[in-house]
Amino acid sequence: MHREKRDVAHKILLAAVKVFDKYGLRKTTMRDIAESAGMSKSSLYYYFKSKRDILSSVVKQESLTLTRKLQHAIQQDISPQQKLREYVVTRMHLLFELSVYYASLSEAYLEQYSFIEQEREAFTAFEIDAVSKILSEGVLKGIFRGRDILATAKTIIIIMKALELRLVISKSMDELDSTVDTMLEILFHGLETR
Amino acid sequence: MHREKRDVAHKILLAAVKVFDKYGLRKTTMRDIAESAGMSKSSLYYYFKSKRDILSSVVKQESLTLTRKLQHAIQQDISPQQKLREYVVTRMHLLFELSVYYASLSEAYLEQYSFIEQEREAFTAFEIDAVSKILSEGVLKGIFRGRDILATAKTIIIIMKALELRLVISKSMDELDSTVDTMLEILFHGLETR
DNA sequence: GATTTTTCGACCAATTTAGTCGAATTATAC
DNA sequence: GTATAATTCGACTAAATTGGTCGAAAAATC
Incomplete structure (x- = not known):
């Protein structure tokens, strides 16, 4: 029962x-x-008990899926560059699939719901942590420059937010992937020690 | 002014x-x-003067575009088979573009608007006429069998309605086109004199 | 067949809706 | 300039729709 x-x-x-x-x-x-x-x-x-409750449940469920899959993507035994790539690509594909979660991040009318704001903050914290760890690992291995890691992580997240716009995504997924490739190419050659 | x-x-x-x-x-x-x-x-x-008036204007506008372009597609100097193919493919692409018109044909809630019902009937009449003419021409040229043309036209229109479902269309346009190719292949070999 | 779990129709107060109206603003004519 | 006509909009209404409640009917469980 x-x-x-x-x-x-x-x-x-x-x-x-x-x-x-x-x-x-x-x-x-x-x-x-x-x-x-x-x-x-x-x-x-x-x-x-309410519409808010339903929305909250959906968002929490999708949030869990998102962070779990992202976490999994970067726990593979691959290079820091590959981890960053995995993170960006996985993130975008998931945000496309988890459409309610995506909407919850972007729809302005949701400001009335405090739990959405909390979720946004929690996700940002998760992202900063995840990307920072990848960067740290890269620095330790002598692959990435030893810059201010937090600032660098925040910058990367901002770039990802730009990529996440439905404008970009509305093209085909393949095209999106190659956009990401190009972007990461540029990003890496700026980050790697020469 | x-x-x-x-x-x-x-x-x-x-x-x-x-x-x-x-x-x-x-x-x-x-x-x-x-x-x-x-x-x-x-x-x-x-x-x-009303929301109904706006919707009506949009539908009439899209309806005009649709019938005009369909008419144009079958007035080319091509074989009856090619005409039928042109008609089916053009119809589907247009119904995808003219999304309000498509919705007006499929959304159940619109039953309250009588002009939608009229539009549906007018479009069906247009289609029966257009497809019938293509079939007649084919029969005259000895390409299509001399079956009951009206009944055959209605059958073809039913098949097109099946193809028009968003389920099919949601796949890529290329895939849709090849689905149409396959379908027309089958259709032609049933229609042509052997 | 008694009890508990689940479903639903009827209902409510609050909000949102399509649509109106007259006054304010803007553009045009003289 | 100023009278006139075209256009915009805020304030308003009545009707419909909204999220949410409640108690009674069904179903399932005991």
Whole structure:
């Protein structure tokens, strides 16, 4: 019974993602989610206490997927350059897939939800940590210059945010990958010791 | 002054298409259109008397583009098979571009608007006429079998409606084209005199 | 067949909606 | 310049839609 309750809750979240994708976060109503999940609006409230709660659950779920997969991508036994490349590419592909999370980072109307702001900050902290570690490792191995690592990490994250814009992504994924290649090429030759 | 009034009206329609695309027909509000057009909601009513009027104008405009380009595609001096191919391919590409028109054909909520129903019927009539003519020409030239042309045309239109589903289209356009090729291959060998 | 879990229709207050109107602003004509 | 016409907009309304509640009906479990 506990099992089943969780299953229904999960089904609702899947339905929510579907309509969030379709209409955007702001335009999606509880009625939309209910219809998509194939149940009445009232029943939704048996599993979630508000629309905010549903959105929060979706965001938390996608957030977990994102950080887990990013973490995994950079724990491979590869060079710091390859790690940075893996991080950037994986990050972009995931942000494209995890569309609700992406929207939560970019849609202005969400400022009303404090948990979104928290999530944004937590993710930024995660990114700074992850990129810094890659840079540190590169410096230790004599591959990257021993610059101010924190500042460098923040710069790289800013560049990634630029790449993440839907404008860039709306082209094909292959094209995106080669854009990343080019960018990383430039980035590396600025970073590596000569 | 007459000139400028039409320009503003046109600007509003472009803005409307943008937000219709973004939110869908049902979810788009006059406020959304006004914001997208960079003017106040009230001003919209100086140019259009209702949301229905705006939607109607967009649909009529796209409808004209669609039928004009389809007409043009089959007036080339090519074989009946090539004409049929041109028609199917052009139709699909256009329905993808003319997204509001596409939505107007498929979104259930629009049943409330009678002009949409009229438009659907008019387009179907256009299609039956166009495809029938291609088939007739083929029969005259001894290329297609002399079957019941109307029934055959209707069947082809049904097949096109299946291809038009966003499911198929969401793959790449190239893939779509080759799907069409394959389909037409099969279709022709059933139609041509052997 | 009693009890607990789950679903839902009816309902509510608050917000948002399409659409109106008259006054303010701007452009045009004289 | 100033009268006149074209255009914009803020304030407003009535109706529809919104997120959310509640208690009764179904289903599932015991």
